[in-house]
Amino acid sequence: MMTLSIFLDVPEATKDTDKQKEEAHLKDRDRRKIFLAQRVLLSEDGQPWVPLPVKKAYLQIVNDPTRNHEHLPVAGEQGFIRGVIEFALGKDSKAILHNRASGVQTPGTTGAFRIGAEFLHRWYHINKTFSVCLAQLAHDRYRGIFEAAGLKNFCPYRFWDKINMGLALPEMLEDLENSPDFSIVVLPTSCNSTGVQLSHSDWRQIADIMKRKNMLPFFHLKDQGLGSGDVDADAWPVRYFVSEDFELFCAQSFSTSFGLYGERVGNLLIVMKNNEVVVSVRSQLEGLARDIWSTPPSIGSRVVATVLNNPTLYVEWKDSVMMTVRRLMVIREKIREKLRLLETIKSWEHVTRQAGLCAFLGLTLNQVDVLAKKKHVYLPEHGQMNISGLNATNLDYVTRAIHDVTMDGH
Structure with missing residues (x-):
């Protein structure tokens, strides 16, 4: 022995x-x-x-005598997924109307980035020289997730201007311009770690470069609403890229905005060129989710779905x-x-x-x-x-x- x-x-x-x-x-x-x-x-x-409306929704769910305790489907609770897609893109989004947006419920945005990165490692081979472009101040956090999924090439882009104490837009655009074509660009939105807010003009300039270089946006839409107080304003960058016909990935988080810190409520939103591609991509993401965590947690997603789909609770929230x-x-x-x-x-x-x-x-x-x-x-x-x-x-x-x-x- x-x-x-x-x-x-x-x-x-x-x-x-x-x-x-x-x-x-x-x-x-x-x-x-x-x-x-x-x-x-x-x-x-x-x-x-x-x-308070989250507390109301939680009590409504846990006190429902008809509620069962079965596992959720691997892809998540359908009312939740439908609600958070509309929440991010707007009910009148052409991606929703044309049935080319979908999602997979995940344990927080870490889970969303992980299965997104796993999928891209397996299926995103349009250009062997592509990189994952990450904002410098959030570089290490995201890089570990992408590296664990097997992606190895990274291009940090400058984001914080330490002289002017704001967005380093010229430097950011220069770094994106110098990154390989077809690269994946991780884009933090309103609730990023620096608190810096990008204007509509800033986002348009970023989109222009990414479209010309055939780059893939991977948004981090964290705590929508807590940036400006306006859920539509916080989601504007994602909606703009959809209006410009980008295919994109978007990691959504509801931990802070709904006060569900320990429930790990996230979603990986995808927008593709057509429904046929959406169905195929979503099936692969669902398979990855099954392999990594089997099924997602249920209570938090049901709380979010209840609030989003109940007009009174939604206004209160x-x-x-x-x-x-x-x-x-x-x-x-x-x-x-x-x-x-x-x-x-x-x-x-x-x-x-x-x-x-x-x-x-x-x-x-x-x-x-x-x-x-x-x-x-x-x-x-x-x-x-x-x-x-x-x-x-x-x-x-x-x-x-x-x-x-x-x-x-x-």
Whole structure:
């Protein structure tokens, strides 16, 4: 009998920096410590935000005596898929009217990107030199998923302009122009990690290059509605690309916008040239889903479907989202004003130009590190701050800490 494990040579996986920050925060004994790298949207009381209509829909479902506990179909709950496709594309979308849009329910957007990447690795062979183009600040997160699916060629494109504290549009267009034809381009929409908002003109310029170079868009439509407060405005880029006759993939997430953080509610939306192609692609995606997770979770998708398909609950949900977006906008204004009153060297106007859950401060990696070690304020590696974690009890301390590390020349 062997006395040593056959896995003795397996090294411990390296923890990513964000995980290290979370562990450091848990070990920190300073009473002033604050963690602003949460993945959830917090209410004013510091608890995860859940819209009231979502609670109503949840109770309606779990208390339904006719509900069974069978597995969902591999592709997901049909009312959910139909609802979220219309949610993203609009009920009058020509892709829906021509029956060339479909979807597969997934465990969050990670699941959507994973089966999308697996499919593209197996079937997207139009050009052997194509790459996967990723925004630099989100590069590592997406790259791991695509690499796990077998894709190896990557072209990062510049997205954040650290000088002007906004979108690096000329640099982004230049990088896309220099990427191989037929490349897959992952495009974050309104609720991206930087909070940067692209204008309609920006999206048109991106689409022009991608159409000329026959590139495939793979959108990340995260938490639609929480960017601007308007679900239609947040989905405009995807709808515009559909109107320009692109075939596309789109990973949809409902975790934060519906307060379903642990339910893992996602969808991989596909738009193809015709129904025949949609049927074939969807069948392959369904096969991949069966192999990877068998069937998706049911409660969260049923909650989303109930809200989207019930006019009263849907209006209540949109009102809840708008109120939350307004609260986040007020927090942004307070951050900027407090830093202005402290006479911090930067203008901080970029914080109020951003939208969504995260404020991207433009701090250096060293400043983020000093914030954690000396001020006990913990942010992700690149300095994006979950602003929903700020309130009357900690806002003064956090802004003073930011002022100190930026003025000290770290």
